[in-house]
Amino acid sequence: MVPSYLPLSYYLLLGGFLFACGVAGFLIKRNIITIFMSIELMLNGVNLSFVAFAAHWHTLSGQIFVFFVMVVAAAEATVGLAIIISVYRTRETLNVDRVNLLKL
Amino acid sequence: MHLILFLIFGAVCVAGAINLLAQTHPINSALSLIAVMAALAGEYLLLGAEFVAAVQVIVYAGAIMVLFVFVIMLLNAGVEEHTRGSKVAILLGVPGMLTGGLLLAWVVLRNSAGETVPIGAMPGPPRAIAQLLFHDFLLPFEVTSILILIAIMGAVVLASKPPESAPPERVD
Numbered sequence: 001m002v003p004s005y006l007p008l009s010y011y012l013l014l015g016g017f018l019f020a021c022g023v024a025g026f027l028i029k030r031n032i033i034t035i036f037m038s039i040e041l042m043l044n045g046v047n048l049s050f051v052a053f054a055a056h057w058h059t060l061s062g063q064i065f066v067f068f069v070m071v072v073a074a075a076e077a078t079v080g081l082a083i084i085i086s087v088y089r090t091r092e093t094l095n096v097d098r099v100n101l102l103k104l
Numbered sequence: 105m106h107l108i109l110f111l112i113f114g115a116v117c118v119a120g121a122i123n124l125l126a127q128t129h130p131i132n133s134a135l136s137l138i139a140v141m142a143a144l145a146g147e148y149l150l151l152g153a154e155f156v157a158a159v160q161v162i163v164y165a166g167a168i169m170v171l172f173v174f175v176i177m178l179l180n181a182g183v184e185e186h187t188r189g190s191k192v193a194i195l196l197g198v199p200g201m202l203t204g205g206l207l208l209a210w211v212v213l214r215n216s217a218g219e220t221v222p223i224g225a226m227p228g229p230p231r232a233i234a235q236l237l238f239h240d241f242l243l244p245f246e247v248t249s250i251l252i253l254i255a256i257m258g259a260v261v262l263a264s265k266p267p268e269s270a271p272p273e274r275v276d
Contacts, residue, residue, distance in 0.1 A: 004106050005220040011147070012212045014114050018140070020205035021121035027197030031184040033130045033176055037137050040168065041121060044144055047156075055151045055221045063156050064236050070163050071248045075255035077168045081175045082262035088179050089265075094130075095185055 011052035018045030032087070032094045036080050043073050106223040109150055116143035130181045134172050141165040150223055155233050 018041055025038030047066045054062025087099060120140035124133045141164045148157035237245055 004223050006106060006110060006223055007216075008219040008221050009212050009216045010110065010114075011151075011221060012216060013209055014117060014147070016205060016208040016212060017118060018121055020201045020208065021125060023204060024197050024201035025125050027200065028125070028190065028193045029184070030186065030190050030193075031130050031181065033172065033179075033181060034124075034133050034184065037124065037130075037133055037172060040164075041124065041137060041140065044141060044164070047160075048144060048147060051148055051151050051153050051156055052221055054153070056219060058222075060232055060236050063153050063233065064241050066153075066156050067159060067237065068241075068244060068248060070159055071252065074163060074168055075251050077171055078255045078259045079262065081171055082259040084175060085179070085263045094179065094181050097190075 008052060008056050012049055015045040015047075015049035015052070018042070018048065021045075030095050030097060032084055032096050032099070035096065036077075036084070040073060040077070043069060106150060110147065113143045113146040113150070116140070117147070128183045130176050130184070131173065134169060134176060137172075138165050138169050141169065151221065152223070155230060 022038045022040075022042030022045060025041065026035055029035050029038060047069055050062045050066045050069070054060065054066075084094070088094060091099060093099070117140050120136040120143065123136040124140070127133045127136065141160060145157045145160040145165070148154075148160060
């Protein structure tokens with residue numbers, strides 16, 4: 001199969017858009033779970049640009065990096081959701097404006 | 105053909121990301137994030153990264169998002185309430201996103217003009233991935249296993265209930 005080509009900038013723009021949406025969600029959302037999902041959206045945008053660059057430079061290291069990013073994201077999701085559960089248990093709210101003490 | 109597929113998956117990604125911002129109930133945001141991740145797996149397949157696409161579907165859209173949905177349902181999260189802080193956040197956040205996004209787009213378009221990505225031609229068989237992962241990147245791989253172990257222990261410690269044998273509260 002003869003490979004066809006797409007401009008690299010398409011992928012970078014899509015990844016950048018996802019990252020910008022994640023940043024905006026992180027800033028404007030008040031629900032602590034939605035804020036956490038915005039972080040995952042940012043990580044996905046970065047992963048897309050990693051894979052696009054890996055395809056551009058004909059190397060596999062970018063895919064390995066994506067693998068490590070996914071592992072760290074999984075660990076982060078586990079600990080973060082545990083923190084959310086314990087915050088909810090003591091404050092009975094998920095609104096970040098009402099969570100103003102670091103103390104549990 | 106490839107351009108059409110890219111545009112279809114990209115449109116699903118963009119629509120899901122905007123829907124995540126627009127929805128006020130966290131379960132709707134979670135479902136649109138799942139749509140974004142599934143469409144991204146399609147983009148990875150288009151780039152020839154089959155391993156990453158499979159891991160994206162299994163780990164991200166599968167495991168992590170199931171965890172999110174589980175926690176949303178466990179905590180019975182409702183529609184988010186808006187306070188005075190959220191107006192300030194919208195006033196600052198949306199222009200900030202637009203500025204950042206436009207800056208990023210300008211840099212990308214300026215510096216990557218003429219660069220192309222081959223579609224579906226990338227040598228990404230599992231054998232080559234395993235060679236890299238278990239030979240060249242063996243130390244980071246083992247370190248991530250320790251990281252996951254620490255994350256498991258941290259989650260168990262954080263989410264477990266406080267011991268019942270705590271001293272009873274003083275009654276005045």
